[in-house]
Amino acid sequence: MLQLSGPHLPDPDARYGPFPQPPLGAGHLSVEFAPEPSAVREARAQVRRQLEGWGLAERGEVADVAELLVGELATNALVHAESRFRLTLFAAHGVLRCEVADGERRVPRVLEAGTGESGRGMFLVDALAQRWGCHRDGPGKTVWFELGTCGSDGCGRRQP
Numbered sequence: 001m002l003q004l005s006g007p008h009l010p011d012p013d014a015r016y017g018p019f020p021q022p023p024l025g026a027g028h029l030s031v032e033f034a035p036e037p038s039a040v041r042e043a044r045a046q047v048r049r050q051l052e053g054w055g056l057a058e059r060g061e062v063a064d065v066a067e068l069l070v071g072e073l074a075t076n077a078l079v080h081a082e083s084r085f086r087l088t089l090f091a092a093h094g095v096l097r098c099e100v101a102d103g104e105r106r107v108p109r110v111l112e113a114g115t116g117e118s119g120r121g122m123f124l125v126d127a128l129a130q131r132w133g134c135h136r137d138g139p140g141k142t143v144w145f146e147l148g149t150c151g152s153d154g155c156g157r158r159q160p
Contacts, residue, residue, distance in 0.1 A: 068124065070087060083103030
């Protein structure tokens, strides 16, 4: 019998629905980073190393997209929350779930990809992730996204 680790996490936007944590024993990593500019680079490198360790770096564009999107969420945490942030990765059942938790309660918004120097991070997450969402927890929030890892046609693509 499968047991879920952690609570069911509500998403503020009903179109994304609640998503339980992966079962115990699935691939899992959680690392905390200091609020320093080098933390974004370190978080991206951690994603690459972990996906290589799980054998997921060779699965199409999964590692590249995960690195890019984690970099965007980590940058948001540094710029907007100005706090430590926690990167958590789960891999189970053909899905990679990446979470970035920070000390800011404001929920991110998807902005149009204009010509400005900033504001495109959540646009990229919305465009490239299979699903994404955000929930408030304690004094901060967790922003998450999912990518498919199964390698079959349609895996990892946004569901209509």
